[in-house]
Amino acid sequence: MATFFGEVLSVYSRAVEEEEEEEEEDEQIRREIEQKRCVEVHWLSQTDVGPLPCSELIVAAGPNxxxxxSAYxxxxxxWPAVAWLSxxxxxxRGSGPRDTAPAPEExxxxxxxxxxxxxxxxxxxxxxxxxFQWTEKVLGCVQTRGVRVTVLSDCSAAEYKSSDYLSGSSSAFLRCLKTDTHTHPVSCPLLERPNISAGLAAAVLSHCQVQRIPAVLYLCFSDVLEPDSLSMQAYRPAVSAVMKLDQSPGAEVLQKITRAGSLQSNLYT
Known part of the structure; x- marks a missing residue:
């Protein structure tokens, strides 16, 4: 910049320096958020540390x-607990960000x-x-060679699309999706188009499809969003195909599970 007398002076601007400081602060915030939202596996025993040998992996997502x-x-x-994810x-409502304390009570x-x-x-x-990282962490807990994955996932009946929808029926029903490598018989009809799966269940199935792991996803469509004995029963054929189930649990066990769900959904508790 030239002065009135012709002297050239260097111009100092804080704009560039402030932009660099803001970029560094933004990058630090992004790193902190990524670190805060990490999924971690906590093994409960030094002898049971993955990947564990396993022939069947059952993943359940949703209250039913x-x-x-839990009931059946x-x-x-x-069935001892071997690990938990934070x-x-x-x-x-799980443990806090990158919790290094002992496992919470529940x-x-x-x-x-x-x-x-x-x-x-x-x-x-x-x-x-x-x-993505949740799926990688869970599948990383098992030796995937020779394993078969079964995913159970709750869905709202209002999201089910079909020209011959089960109108007037309040009972829960199953539909399934499977990977190309899953050759075992399935326990219900395949999910019809244009229905799609999303969320955690879809992430697990997609991971298995890419890694060529035999997997089947069972979607339970129900009008009841909280644990319900009738809706839970819809999963019986899917789980029975994987393992032998004991006789029906006692009424106290079912009441405990359904009561816990109703208390969590109560607006005034």
Whole structure:
């Protein structure tokens, strides 16, 4: 810049420096958010550290899916917890961000094991940006060679699209999707077009399709969004194809599961 007397002076502007500082602050914030939203696996025993040998992996997402496994499988005993997953997002009720403390009293995502069967129960919300790493973490807990994956997922009947929809029927029903490598018989009709699967269940199935892991996704369409004994029963043929189920659980077990769901959905509690 030239002065009135012709002297050339250097011009100093803080605009560039302020922009660089803002970019560094934004980058730091992004790193902190990514770190905060990481999904971590916490093993409960030094002897049970993945990847575990496994022939069957059952993943349950949703109150009726997790409720069925709790009532008809885990309630019989003999299913020790081997690991739990911690994650944080705006809607999750699980452990806090990158929690390094011991497992909470009731983790929202737990892995149970009995012999060659591994069960993953997920009752928390997994955000869209966490789906990929959640799936990688869970599948990383097992030796995928020779494993077959079964996914149970709750869906709202209002989202089901079909020209011959089961009008007037309030009972829950199953539809399924499977990977190309899944050659075993399925327990219900395939999901008709234009219906699609989304969220956690779709992420697991997509991962299995890419990695060529035999997998089948069972979608339970129901009008009941909270644990319901009739809706839970819809999963019986799907799980029976994987493992032998015990006789029907006692009324106390079912009441405990359904009561817990009704209390969580109560506006005044």
């Amino acid at each position: 899916a997790t409720g069925f496994l 499988v885990l309630s019989s005993g003999g 994650l944080w997002n705006e809607r999750s 983790p929202s995502c737990v892995l149970y094991r009995q012999k060659q069967v591994l069960i993953c129960q997920c009752s928390c919300y997994v955000a869209e940006d966490q789906l």
